[in-house]
Structure formats: C-alpha cells, structure tokens
Amino acid sequence: MEKLNFKTYLEELKKYSRYNFCGYSENSIYRRLEKVLTDKRISLEELLDITKKDQKFVDNLVDEITVNTTDLFRDPDTWVYLYNHLYKKLISKDTINVWHAGCSTGQEVYSSLILFNELGVLDKVNVIATDLNSKVLKAAQNGEYSYKINKLYSKSYKDLFDRINPDGNDFSHYFDVDIDNDLIKVKDFLRKVPKYKRHDLVEEDIPFYQKFDVIFCRNVMIYFDGDLQLNVVRKFFDKMNGGASLILGSHESLHGFFKTRFTKKGLVYTKTNTFHYKYK
Amino acid sequence: MTVSINDYKAIVIGGSAGSFSVVSKMLAKIKPDFKLPIIICMHRLKHVRSGLVDSLNIKSNIPVVEPFDKDKIEPGKVYIAPSNYHLFIEFDNTFSLSTEGVHNHSRPAIDYTLSSAATSFRGKLIGIILTGANKDGAQGMKQIHTKNGYTIVQDPKTCDIVTMPKATLDLFTPKAIMSPDEITNFLNNLE
Known part of the structure; x- marks a missing residue:
C-alpha cells in the first residue's frame, strides 16, 4: 500500500466495508475525516486499524462523515x-x-x-x-421528530399553506404533536x-x-x-x-x-x- | 516587501455584523479589471435569503454571483457564499457546497471557506477578515497564515463590532491591519 493519507484510507475503507467514498469532493470529505480523528483523538493509522476489524465502528463512522440535514418544507x-x-x-x-x-x-x-x-x-x-x-x-x-428541535414545523407549514392553499388542511391533519413526550409524529x-x-x-x-x-x-x-x-x-x-x-x-x-x-x-x-x- | 498579484490566485474575505456595508463600499471602489477571483463568506440574517447579491451588484464594479456546487472559480468575479450552505474551495479550482451542521452558530461558516481556500491555494491566497460579532473566521485566517498566505485584518478601530478581528489577532500577527479604504487601495495597487 502507498503511504497512508486520507485518499489511501478511503481506498482501504472501500476494501474492508460496503462503503465507497472515493468519488467524494476531496476537500470536504478529508475535513470531516480529520474531525473524526480530532474528536476521537486517534491517528489515521489507528483509524485504519479499527476500520479493518470493527464493522459496527465503520457504520458509526459513516454516520459521522455523511451529512443528514433535512427539514419540513425546506426552501x-x-x-x-x-x-x-x-x-x-x-x-x-x-x-x-x-x-x-x-x-x-x-x-x-x-x-x-x-x-x-x-x-x-x-x-x-x-x-x-x-x-x-x-x-x-x-x-x-x-x-x-423531536418537538423541542422541530417546534417550528407548524409555522413552516402554515407559512407555506398561506402561499399555496390557505383553505387547505391544518398541520394537525398530518401530524400528532405530543409535547410531554417531545414528539411530532406523522400520521x-x-x-x-x-x-x-x-x-x-x-x-x-x-x-x-x-x-x-x-x-x-x-x-x-x-x-x-x-x-x-x-x-x-x-x-x-x-x-x-x-x-x-x-x-x-x-x-x-x-x-x-x-x-x-x-x-x-x-x-x-x-x-x-x-x-x-x-x-x- | 512588494506584493505581486502574480503570486496570488484568489482573495477570500470573511465578515459578519457590519460587514455588508464594508464589502459593498469595497466592491464599489475596486477596479473593474481586477483580475483575481474574490470569494466572500458573510454571515447573514436567516430571514434575509435573497436580495443580498442584487444589492451588492448595484454598487459593485465586478459581477457578484452566488456560486452553484462545482462551479469553476473564475477571475474577474465576486463569489458570495449562498444562504444556508457552507462554501468550500476544492483542489481542482471549483466550489463545493455542503449543508452539514452549523459551525460557530453559522452556515455559511467563514472558517470552512477560509481554511478550505488555504488548503487548496496554500501561500497563493490573500485572506481578509472584517468586522463581526463572532469568532468564526479566526481559525480560518490562522490556516491562511500557517500556509504562508497574505493575511489582512480590518483595523478594529474601524469596525462596528470588533469580536471577529480581535479573535483573529489573538491567534497570530497578520501581515497587515488596515482600514476598509486601505484594503481596497492595497488590492487595487497590486501589480
């Protein structure tokens, strides 16, 4: 194997897991990997070691280096x-x-x-x-979804409906809100x-x-x-x-x-x- | 020491509170044939999604655009990080965008734009940090400094809010501390 760097690490990751990040935008995927190293206080060599041995670790790693941002009626x-x-x-x-x-x-x-x-x-x-x-x-x-984090959903909903169909169904037609259990649940x-x-x-x-x-x-x-x-x-x-x-x-x-x-x-x-x- | 424009590939600018009017004035005075791309990452209010580019374009001597993902970085253009995206510079002279979480309460985060620019352009980069009420950008400026780029901090005496320049000055000593007019003149006089 060539000298270990982020690029060669991703090639190894591909060999040892079902994940292939080789075609990802380099600067951003490398930075997210770097953050993992800092957070876990490990070297890239150690990361590779664990990657080869521990599939569960790899699944968690993928959670950290992929991005999962989404929202109700985003944009x-x-x-x-x-x-x-x-x-x-x-x-x-x-x-x-x-x-x-x-x-x-x-x-x-x-x-x-x-x-x-x-x-x-x-x-x-x-x-x-x-x-x-x-x-x-x-x-x-x-x-x-967590009510605490997403309590603005009913507002995004209403704002959108004001623009497209003011006479449409209310938020409560689609979602149950349970503040005590911190939940917004899709019906x-x-x-x-x-x-x-x-x-x-x-x-x-x-x-x-x-x-x-x-x-x-x-x-x-x-x-x-x-x-x-x-x-x-x-x-x-x-x-x-x-x-x-x-x-x-x-x-x-x-x-x-x-x-x-x-x-x-x-x-x-x-x-x-x-x-x-x-x-x- | 003379600074030659040929030693540089891009300008990156970060700013927050108060920086809109500074950037706007700078772009009104920059010479129309300025040949380096200018990449700006400004915090903006969440509810002000549109209109920023339009209002900058009215004054600017150089066209101002919000880049799309994978757009090529071209000379003679001003790029502004789009609302709600982080803006990165890639090794192949293109932009990439990301919607990952906020950094220093911000998306776009100035640190991300500046440090990715430092990684890609290394010493061939001029980094400028302007007025702002947040420490975002200080680490990015330090990266530019570490990679031997040219660093300019807006003179705190001329800042609406000094947190951002001060946070930068706490980390390292920049090549220059300048007022907005001095920065514009510096850029216009690069040869």
Whole structure:
C-alpha cells in the first residue's frame, strides 16, 4: 500500500466495508475525516486499524462523515413552485412514481406527500425513498421528530399553506404533536405510503423496475466530485420517463453531458423528449 | 516587501455584523479589471435569503454571483457564499457546497471557506477578515497564515463590532491591519 493519507484510507475503507467514498469532493470529505480523528483523538493509522476489524465502528463512522440535514418544507420557494407548476400537472396521470434519493430522516418525503394529498391524489402516488444510511432510514420510516428541535414545523407549514392553499388542511391533519413526550409524529395514513429501502447511489445499480415521474435528489450530489455526479445523473436519466422531473438542491446544477439532456425551468430539471438512436 | 498579484490566485474575505456595508463600499471602489477571483463568506440574517447579491451588484464594479456546487472559480468575479450552505474551495479550482451542521452558530461558516481556500491555494491566497460579532473566521485566517498566505485584518478601530478581528489577532500577527479604504487601495495597487 502507498503511504497512508486520507485518499489511501478511503481506498482501504472501500476494501474492508460496503462503503465507497472515493468519488467524494476531496476537500470536504478529508475535513470531516480529520474531525473524526480530532474528536476521537486517534491517528489515521489507528483509524485504519479499527476500520479493518470493527464493522459496527465503520457504520458509526459513516454516520459521522455523511451529512443528514433535512427539514419540513425546506426552501419554501421550491415547494411553492413544485405545487403550482409540477404537481398540479401530474395529477391527471394514472400513477405518479416518485423517488427520493438520499431521503435522510424523511421530512422531504412527507412534505411532498402532504402536497399530493392536498391535491387529492395520495392513492395514485407510488413513493420510494432511499438512503445509504440505515439509521436515518429507520427514523424516516418511524416519522417521529423531536418537538423541542422541530417546534417550528407548524409555522413552516402554515407559512407555506398561506402561499399555496390557505383553505387547505391544518398541520394537525398530518401530524400528532405530543409535547410531554417531545414528539411530532406523522400520521399513519401518510407514514405508510412510502416504501423505504437502503440503497447506495454510488455503488449499486438502480433496483427498481418502474420509471419515475419525479426524482428528488437534493443536496446529496454536492458531496460527490464531478465524475461521480455524472455517473449518478446517468443512472437517474435512464430511470426517468420522458418529461420527468429531477429536483436538486437550490444551489445545485447539472454539469457536462447531461446538461444537454435536461431543460431547466424554475427549480426543476426536465428530461427532454428528444430520442437519440444508437446503433451497435 | 512588494506584493505581486502574480503570486496570488484568489482573495477570500470573511465578515459578519457590519460587514455588508464594508464589502459593498469595497466592491464599489475596486477596479473593474481586477483580475483575481474574490470569494466572500458573510454571515447573514436567516430571514434575509435573497436580495443580498442584487444589492451588492448595484454598487459593485465586478459581477457578484452566488456560486452553484462545482462551479469553476473564475477571475474577474465576486463569489458570495449562498444562504444556508457552507462554501468550500476544492483542489481542482471549483466550489463545493455542503449543508452539514452549523459551525460557530453559522452556515455559511467563514472558517470552512477560509481554511478550505488555504488548503487548496496554500501561500497563493490573500485572506481578509472584517468586522463581526463572532469568532468564526479566526481559525480560518490562522490556516491562511500557517500556509504562508497574505493575511489582512480590518483595523478594529474601524469596525462596528470588533469580536471577529480581535479573535483573529489573538491567534497570530497578520501581515497587515488596515482600514476598509486601505484594503481596497492595497488590492487595487497590486501589480
């Protein structure tokens, strides 16, 4: 093995675990690794040693070096746009296939479902939500959030509804709030809709048969370098219906080849309907 | 010692409380053909999400943009860290964004932008810390100093709130302590 540094460490991590961070934006993943070393007061050599021996340690390490920030109706402008310009168009379809890639603790999944329900099409949506991290996936599935930390959810909810549908359902239609037990809980009729599945965008092929009408992948690919982004977008592209939408974070954009295969309207990247025939 | 612009690849600026008007005045006076990219990380109020870039652009002699993830860093542009994202500089001269937790109560965090710039540009970086009510940025400035970049701290006498420059001065002695006008002149006179 070459001299041990963060880069070679990530190569070793790939060998000894199911995780591959080699295509991550270098400066930021190295910094998060450095923070782990400082917090645990260990050297990189020691980290590698433990990595080789202790799978549970590796799972926890992955929790620390991956980022799991999400919120109910995060970036309200995005949701106003989606409700008015995308979801209202989708409701005429027989089924609406949605994939949240990198769903974290699920707030975005429920934000989207609430809007579909407001449009009366909850029974038509087929929602898959995936994440690399099984811990956050479980939290998403439980649909339980700390009241203390998230007590502003009812305000974000009301602010958004004032903009899109002031006569819509109240917050309490979708969430039970139990202050004594510090809980905001998603009601079962909503919570049971999405199918959650652990999936690694980097390492695995896409395990779904259906093609999607909407793919959310917000603030996930910002941690990937350019080549890896291209790889992942290619996987999305192949799994999208013509005219389907890809929703990225508010400061993400498509680069390179795939820029030409999507048109951007507002905050949504739409797969173009141009067909390219390839002869072998 | 003369400072040559050819020895540098970028300028990074951090600021918090009071820094908006300082940055705004600096950009109004910087020469339009200034050839290094200027990367600014400013704390902003959470409810002020938009409008910052627009209001800076009205005065600035150089176009001001909020970079998107993986955008190339180009000369002749001013980049402002977008609201609610950390802004990093990568080794291949691109930006990357992150939504990881707040640092020093801040996202964007000045430390992150400055220290990633120091890691990527090493000594070929000019780092400037302005007025602010938080110690964020001091560690980042120290990184620039350690990697032999050129460090400038806004003269506390000219600061609305001195916490940020003072926290920096507590860590090391910068190459220069200057008023906002002196900083602008310094940049304009780089050859």
